[in-house]
Amino acid sequence: MTNKITKLFNIQYPIVQGGMIWVSGWRLASAVSNAGGLGLIGAGSMYPDVLRKHIQKCKKATDKPFGVNVPMLYPDIEKIMDIIVEEGVKIVFTSAGNPKTWTAFFKEKGITVVHVVSSVKFALKAELAGVDAVVCEGFEAGGHNGREETTTLTLIPMVKEQLKIPVIAAGGIGTGRGMLAVMVLGADGVQIGSRFAATIESSAHENFKKTIVEVKDGDTHLTLKELAPVRLVKNKFYNDVQELYQHKPSIEQIKELLGRARAKRGMFEGDLEEGELEIGQVAGLIHEIKSAKEVLEEIVKEYNEVKSSMIDF
Structure with missing residues (x-):
């Protein structure tokens, strides 16, 4: 499965694990990266020294690409950004802020930058700021950074129509069928959060994981x-x-x-x-807590099976 996103991140599948607060530590990020996707450490719930430890542990747990998601409203943002550079992180996803603020800083250091948006307007601004790709997150998502309440299935084709850089779909995607749907609409890859929150490697509390399943x-x-x-x-x-x-x-x-x-x-x-x-x-489609590897493999398998069956139409 080779396309713009797999080439951009040097990964096997165009599947990104969302960098969720209190959920996406080094165990989850490394497990997803080892399984062929792109794991993200969620910096939004970490003090600078905690983030450094997670990055260091992730580097020991995987030799595959991984990244860090950074909400730019973070109070210690300068320290966070410096740590990312010092620790040699090669991929950064930014959100909740102006992409112009840090994109050039990272690009000068050879770091791939992706920005999370919720509208065509902000997708265009991100492209103008020089990011390598955008995550377009629809109304269905858990952590939502926009107020437009645009659904993923309408947001993706509208953004794709306007942008030249790769588009990653997010919000309401947790299965192979969902992945195929947004790819048909123009997405080059997917970012999946909720499904990975309910995994063995997720740092979420077991009570919360069980709630997701219910x-x-x-x-x-x-x-x-x-x-x-x-x-x-x-x-x-x-x-x-x-x-x-x-x-x-x-x-x-x-x-x-x-x-x-x-x-x-x-x-x-x-x-x-x-x-x-x-x-x-999409939590309504999550019925079991599994390993990140199992989740990713199931998504890819269903994606390929459904895609193949569509040939008969």
């Missing part, structure tokens, strides 16, 4: 748009948020309810009542 259609909802739009499992915390919205709260009141480390409390520490549980709509 999620059904309608059990998640995109909310907290005033801060950073995220798709949450409907639990007590989610209900508290909705109750607050009934009173037309200020941003300060929403921040007060959210508090600190709410996502860590839910996804990493396993508090299913008071924690923030971020997951995509």
Whole structure:
């Protein structure tokens, strides 16, 4: 399976594991890379020294390409970026910020840069900033960086129509059929988050992994748009948020309810009542916790089987 994305990252399959907060540590990233995809360490939930340790451990665990995902709103962003360069990371995915800010910095050092967007407008800005590819993330995703609520199946062809650089589809993809669908619409590869969150190597708490498996259609909802739009499992915390919205709260009141480390409390520490549980709509198709290698192999197998069957149409 060779195309623009496999060549860009020097990987076997055009499958990228999303760099999710509290989920994507070195174990998951290295497991995905060893299985032929591109593993990403999620820097968004790591202090600089913790990120350095994860990068070093990942380098020992795999000799295959891997990258780091960095939300650019990070308070210690300069330290994070310097560590990425110092540790010799060759691929960086940036999100939640202006791609112009750091793209040139990385490109000068020979680092491949990909930026996450949620609209045609921002995809064009990312291309103009000089990134090597974009991840176009639809409304279905768990961690969502846009407010347009454009679905993946409509976003991909609109972006593909405008851009010359490779396009990676994200949001609502967790199976081979889903991968084939977005590839038909013009995507050069896929980024998959939720399915890899429910794997053995994921650093998510077991309580959260079990919750992902139990999620059904309608059990998640995109909310907290005033801060950073995220798709949450409907639990007590989610209900508290909705109750607050009934009173037309200020941003300060929403921040007060959210508090600190709410996502860590839910996804990493396993508090299913008071924690923030971020997951995509595709969780309704996740029925079992498996190894990252098994997940990737199943996706590729289904992709090839369905693609072959389409010849008969």
